[in-house]
Amino acid sequence: MKSIRKIDAIPKLNGSWKFLDDYSYKGMIHGQLLYSTCHHGIIKQIHFPDGYDLSEFTMVSAADIPGENIVPEPVCDQPYMADKEVFHFGQVIMGIAHPNRKLLREFISNTSIEYEELPAITDIKECLDNEKNAFGRELTIDHRTGKKPDPNWVHHHKIYYTPHQEQAYLEPQGMIAVWQPKDKIMFVRATCQCPFFVKEGVEAIMGDTIKEAVIETSEGIGGAFGGKEDFPNLLAGITSLLSYKSGKPVKIVLDRSDDIQITTKRHPARIEIETWTDPKTKKIMKIDIDYRLDAGAYQTLSPVVLARGVLHAISGYSIPDAFIRGRLFHSNTPSNGAFRGFGAPQAFAAMEAHIDNIASDLKMNPYKFRKINLFKIGDEFPTTQPILEDHLSNCLERVIDKSNYSKKLKEFKEWNKTHKDKKGIGISIGYHGGGYTGNGEKVLNSEVKVVIEKDAIVKIYVSNTDMGQGAHTTLAQMFFEAIDHPREKCRIQLPNTSKTPNSGPTVASRTIYIIGNLLRKFAFKIKDELGFENLEGYVASNQNEFPREFRMNFVQDPSVVFDDENYVGVAYKDYSWAACVTEIYYHADTYQIELTKSWSVMDIGKVVNQKIATGQAEGGVLQGLAYGLCEFFYKPGYGRMHGFTDYALPTTMDLPEIDVEFIHNDSPIAKGLGEIPMDFPAPSVRNAFHNATGIFINEYPLVPERIYSYMQRATDRHRQTQTV
Amino acid sequence: MIIKFILNKKEVSIDVDPMKRLLDILREDFGLTGTKESCGEGECGACTVLLDGKSVTSCLVNAVHIDGKEVMTSEGIAKEPIGKLLIDCFDEPNAVQCGFCFPGFLVTSYHYVKTDGEKNLDKIKKSLSGNICRCTGYQKIFESVMLACERKPLMNANERE
Incomplete structure (x- = not known):
């Protein structure tokens, strides 16, 4: 619980902490990507502009790849660079480098590509509404009883849509590759979450031409939120190829508009839910969920997002008869990828709205309706994983209590009767399974290393990156607090694939949960093994034993047994739980929430x-609220957003007072924190708007233009009813 | 074109393309990489510097605009007494996350604390509205600037200027 200060805060503030673009190498040239501006087509010809000396440029395309033209991913289907046919806007066709960054930009923006255009799917609904676009493996969680629904049960059937969301890390994607021909080593400096993924990415494209790729991160990683999980692999591959071909260090930093338009986003989703509720007991008795994600042109890591999506799809409710079906859909847009929450925010967006829909239909208080249906100890997830704790219910009770929910619900109802503007209050709940899904952590077999020096300095070696979440401060803290070692004698090595063992990627809320708890255990193990009370004293009196290296691997709890084929069993050992209440003021004249x-x-x-x-x-809660409220990435007829001017991120003027409380913090184990704050807040905004106006909107974000069109429809319906 | 200006309290001169962005001049010609490029279109505030005491986004300022003027970057501000106070106030509540936007926040909040300094949340929010942060949800940033406003009167009179 000690709030020690961050190890990197002061250098970040005075500007001395180096981010990717702050590094420079002797003779370094600049690279950029030439990408498709066509959604689907055959490349006929590439026209470079006149007036440039082409011999000054280094260019690489699919034909130059010595290794394989397929990026390593959970599903290997995406090429580094398109060969003849492009399958989406933003698909990389060439990497081009030149010593002058400004001249290179001009050259690329004046380069034109001729295509033979082919049919393409670019609209989210066009993609997700058409069953023919489904591709890849279908996942099902089958917890059906086989019984027919009772005819007295109330049937609800609704479709919910969620949009793309842009990670908007403030530091754009960037990479530097330095080819070292003598040792046949490709050194890559990366702003990334997963140095070992980047290593695979470079080694796959370079094939036998290199002996090894060594990846080291920049000191600072300027935000990631999932956006730097897999795109860096592709970028590192192309940057490396440019360095290999030119014989020079090459740096690529994406312009913001390129970054926004071509990198991975949160998957848009279409989630169809059917429920049958017993009107007497107010219990949902049966549920059927059809969970669809727009994967983009390639599957890449979408199957893993889909897995987490279906595993969180039922939200926190115990429903005896459940069937969940998950599918990926193909479109001609860049592959969607990881973003904080990883399929779960979409799941809660639908289910938490659906719960409010049923409650409203049954004329019930949404809190009381939730309370009746919430998991209880002894219930099970649709995968049959038993519910072992009632902490979700504790979160809900606490938030209802501290927000004064029930009192406000009544007050607002009265106030709204006499005002054109409206006040509203909404609830949502959520949870997030920590670490890789199912048997993932077993397969990862993460390893950590610790070196104790002669002066009792402890150096911790892990491949997990600090991208702002404070991982390096907290990981060190978990180690030194365990054995009461001074903080200033504990260091974390900057992740480097030739120095740090593979402790897995920095994803899935696993860094503190898996690696932090492992380091804590490791500290106790070293203490036992050496038999010291005080490490400094021990090292001083046993100098000949040091420096000494220790290694330890993560061992998964034996209770985690998951059947990947049938989606039965324990999907996650530990869950973080959450509940939220949001209060809104709706401005009727401007349609603004x-x-x-x-x-x-x-x-x-x-x-x-x-x-x-x-x-x-x-920070996560604000990202979550903004997902529901204002972040618009794609508009039919306009396409994708181009930068921070048209993609509306919340500013200091847009946020409410955010109150965060952690309960059950006396637990011995630190669980996942990274993603859960993003999972659950958005539905509370929609539910609050529903509460305020009685109007239900089945898609995000709730921007004034959307509210306006729904209000118009509601007015038209009202008029029609009156006319009839 | 040769331009002369004062950079972090030192007179400098440079022969430069008159349209070169101040952001690039700082980073490439003076090695002051604390000023960051994030959006490149004046929206996010990561490249904020002080130009004759006013906060500007250096991606929208060209070389011609700075001739004969005074530029202060986060590196310069970090050495000023109010800059040091702010750094400590950002550090104390662990307000800094990825840190990419923070040199910009340091410059803008320095401008606020120095020229106004009232411990007033609404005023602080308004003064920082040109800086985007994606990690923190801003709350700890407000807390830090409020803390700096509270502590400013405790400084020596000559340090407050």
Whole structure:
């Protein structure tokens, strides 16, 4: 619980901490990507502009690839560079480098590509509404009883859509490759979440021409949120190829508009839910969920997002008869990828709205309806994983209590009767399974290394990156607090694939949960093994034993047994739980929702560093609220957004007061924190708007133009009814 | 074109393309990489510097605009007493996350604390509205600037200027 200060805050503030673009190498030239501006077509010809000396440029295309033209991913189907046919806007066709960055930009923006255009699917609904676009493996969770629904049960059937969301890390994607021909080593400096993924990415494209790729991250990684999980692999591959061909260090930093248009986003989803509710007991008795994701042109890591999506699709409710079907859909847009929440925010968007729809139909208080249907100890997930704790219910009770929900619900109802503007209050709940899904952590077999020096300095070697979440401060803290070692004697090595063992990627809320708890255990193990009370004293009196290296692997709890074929069993060992209440003020004249206050209560287990955890949670909650409220990425007829001018990120003027509280923090284990704050807040905004106006909108974000069109439809319907 | 200006309290001169962006001049010609490029279109504030005491986004300022003027970057501000106070106030509540936007926030909040300094949340929000942060949800940033406003009167009079 000690809120020690971050190790990197001061150098980040005074500008001395180096981010990717702050590094320079002798003789370094600049690279950029030439990408498709056609959604689907055959490349006929590439026209370079006149007036440039082409011999000054280094160019690489699919034909130059010595290794394989397929990016390593859970499903290997995406080429680094298109060969003859492009399958989406933004598909990389060439990498081009030149010593002058400005001249290179001009050259590329004046290069034109001729295509023979082919049919393409670019609209989200066009993609997701058509069953013919389904591709890849279908996932099902079958917890059906086989019984027919009772005719007295109330049937609800609704379709929910969620949009893309842009990670909007402030530091754009970037990579530097330095070819070292003497040792046949490709050194790559990366702003990324997963150095070992980048290593695979470089080694796959370079094939036998290199002996090894060595990846080291920049000191600073300027935000990632999932966006730097897999795109860096492709970027590193092309940057390496340019360095190999030119014989020079090459740096590629994407312009913001390129970054926004061509990199991975949160998957748009279409989630269709059918439920049957017993009107007497108010219990949902049966549910059928059809969960669809727009994967983009290639599957890449979408199957893993789909897996998490279906595993969180039922939200926190115990429904005896459940069937969940998950499918990926193909479109001619860039592959969607990882974004904080990873399929879960879409799941809660639908289910938490659906719950409010049923409650409203049954004329019930949404809190009381949730309470009746919430998981209880002894219930099970649709995968049959037993529910072992009632912490989700504790989160809900606490947030209802501290937000004064029930009182406000009544007050607002009265107030709304006499005002054109409306006040509303909405609830949502959520949870997030920590670490890789199912048997993933077993397969990863993460390893950590610790070296104790002669001066009792402890150096921790892990491949997990600090992209702002404070991982390196917190990981060190988990180790030194365990054995009461001084903080200043504990260091974390900058992730480097030739120095740090593979402790897995920095994803899936696993860094503190898997690696942090492992380091804590490791500290106790070393203490036992050496038999010291005080490490400094021990090292001083046993100098000949040091420096000494220790290694340890993560061992998965034997209770985690998951059947990947049938989706039965324990999908995640530990879940973080959360509940949220958001209060809004709706301005009727401008169709604007103003968020006034948002309360979140979360159980993330032991809180290692209160201030770091609170800060991370507050940031996630704002991302979550903005997902529901204002972040618009694609508009039919306009296409994708181009930058921070048309993609509306929340500013200091747009946020409500955000109240975050952690409960059950006396737990011995620190659970996942990274993603859960993003999972659950958005539905509370929609539910609050529904509460305020009685109007239900089945898609995000709730921007004034959308509200306006729904209001118009509601007015038209009202007029029609009156006419009839 | 040769331009002369004052950079972090030192007189400098440089022969440069008059249209070169101040952001690139700082990063490429003076090695001051604390000023960051994020959006390149004046929306996010990551490249904020002070130009004659006013906060501007350096991606929208060209070389011709700075001739004869005074430029302060995060590196310069970090050495000023109010800059040091702010750094400590950002550090204390662990407000900094990825840190890419923070040199920009340091410059803007320095401008606020120095020229106004009232511990007023609404005013602080408004003054920082040109800086985007994606990690923090801003709350700890407000907390830090409020803290700096609270502590500013405790500084020596000559340090407050």
